[in-house]
Amino acid sequence: EKVSLSVIKADIGGFVGHSTVHPELVIKAKEELTKSGILIDFFVGTVGDDINLIMTHTLGVDHGEIHKLAWNTFLACTEVAKKLKLYGAGQDLLSDAFSGNVKGMGPGVAEMEFEERKSEPVIVFMADKTEPGAWNLPLYKMFADPFNTIGLVIDPKMHGGFLFEVHDLIHHKKVIFQCPEEIYDLLVFIGAPGHYCIKSVYTKEGEVAATSSTQRLNLMAGRYIGKDDPVCIVRCQNGLPAVGEALEPFAYPHLVAGWMRGSHVGPLMPVAMKDAVPSRFDGPPRAVALGFQLADGKLIGPQDFFADVSFNEARNTANQIANYVRRMGPFEPHRLPLNEMEYTTLPDVMKKLKDRFQEL
Ligand code: F6R
Ligand code: MG
Ligand code: MG
CATH class of the missing domain: 3.30.70 (Alpha-Beta Plaits)
Structure with missing residues (x-):
């Protein structure tokens, strides 16, 4: 069953x-x-x-x-x-x-x-103060980048690559890419994580390997209620990325949209569950990774992976990036572009000033 x-x-x-x-x-x-x-x-x-x-x-x-x-x-x-x-x-x-x-x-x-395989290791990634597209870069690295996942090169079971299902969150369409054959096409889209999201990854045989949450709360509600803090499930080992290959992308705290008022760019900091207390400027954005072994559906775990000291440097780097970008205050690209902000005063300010704008 x-x-x-x-x-x-x-x-x-x-x-x-x-x-x-x-x-x-x-x-x-x-x-x-x-x-x-x-x-x-x-x-x-x-x-x-x-x-x-x-x-x-x-x-x-x-x-x-x-x-x-x-x-x-x-x-x-x-x-x-x-x-x-x-x-x-x-x-x-x-x-x-x-x-x-x-x-x-x-x-x-x-x-x-x-x-359920003979042994079924899974990782549940959970993030706060960011959006579903935050998983695009790590999922790409796990399943398509041989500099992250050596299994793509030396494991015969992975060497054929994977299928990426990408969703267009604005126009509600989906498309499947064959990788590595189509990685350049894939990257055209997933490099815009606020618009295109990796929904799932499959083996070439069609077995599910990873899946994420893609709902965009802001668009659903018709008005902005909050960034849709995302989750992602990744199955590991034996033809899929090793646990360490699935965790490795988070050693690099990439920039994601979210943070204060869902309106800023900042580093995604990997932390233990107990340390997922986004405080500085309501952040920076956090990712937690909980590992489980499934045993007839029982969740044996969790193993709180980012508690490991090997992610200390990533946290330090994230704090340094935070120091650096925060100094830009209300300026882009630290602050998101006008159309992507969760909060805006633009229409009101515009209304107030409309008579003062003159033709150039
Ligand atoms: C970001 C987030 C917070 C709030 C901020 C203002 O996703 O949840 O940064 O946006 O604390 O919150 P309000 O508008 O509720 O005062
Ligand atoms: Mg949240
Ligand atoms: Mg909240």
């Missing part, structure tokens, strides 16, 4: 401000998932102000019962958040009436269904 791994996440209130999840919300989420009866196993992870429900079951992807469970869990947590007057309680639950699928309703979703 196939096993499904669903990660559904939401920000339903921050402690304090937008920095972390209050422990009582985690307790509530565990309570709700424990009594559900439809899961094989679960783990409640947090990164910044986001709760990530990591769940295994046999119901397949996009299943109404699983989505309903996540939705109701977030509702129950919202009650706690409201009682504690946490900041932005219920902010990611866009509708009062749940319609069977959490997609388009606020929470982020990454799900996959597969035959």
Whole structure:
């Protein structure tokens, strides 16, 4: 029988401000998932102000019962958040009436269904203060860059390459690239991570290897509510990237969109779950990597990978980059271009000044 791994996440209130999840919300989420009866196993992870429900079951992807469970869990947590007057309680639950699928309703979703291998190592990556396109660069490195993943060169099972499914988040279209044959075409698109996102990676035989959450909260809601802090699941080993090949891209803290008011560019800093407390200028953006061995659907773990000292240098570099870009204050490219900002005063200021603008 196939096993499904669903990660559904939401920000339903921050402690304090937008920095972390209050422990009582985690307790509530565990309570709700424990009594559900439809899961094989679960783990409640947090990164910044986001709760990530990591769940295994046999119901397949996009299943109404699983989505309903996540939705109701977030509702129950919202009650706690409201009682504690946490900041932005219920902010990611866009509708009062749940319609069977959490997609388009606020929470982020990454799900996959597969035959559990003899040994099934998976990594759940979770990020805060950034957007789904933040995974484009690391996923490219893991599955297409031989300078990151030596397996592409020397493992006969990987040498054929992978398929990349890319979504156009603005026009709601998808396209599949054969790699390495089409890496230059692929890069034309995924180099614009605010527009094109790697949704999934497959082996050439069509087996799922990685999948990410791609919902763009800002566009869904018709107005900007917050960056859609993303999650990504990566299966590892034996024909797929080794665990260390999947983690290696994060040794380089690349620049992503998000950070303060979802309107700035900053380095993605890899941290342990307990250190995912974005504080400086509400950031910088964070990534956490939780490893699990699946055993008949049971989540054996987590292993909190970025707790490892080998990521200290990446954190130092991220802090140096943060020092450097912060000095630009309200100037681009530290501040995002006008059309990508989560907050704007432009229309109001424009209105006020409209009579003072003269033809050149
Ligand atoms: C970024 C984020 C925070 C908030 C900022 C202002 O994704 O969540 O940086 O944008 O704290 O929050 P409000 O507008 O709620 O005062
Ligand atoms: Mg928040
Ligand atoms: Mg968040």
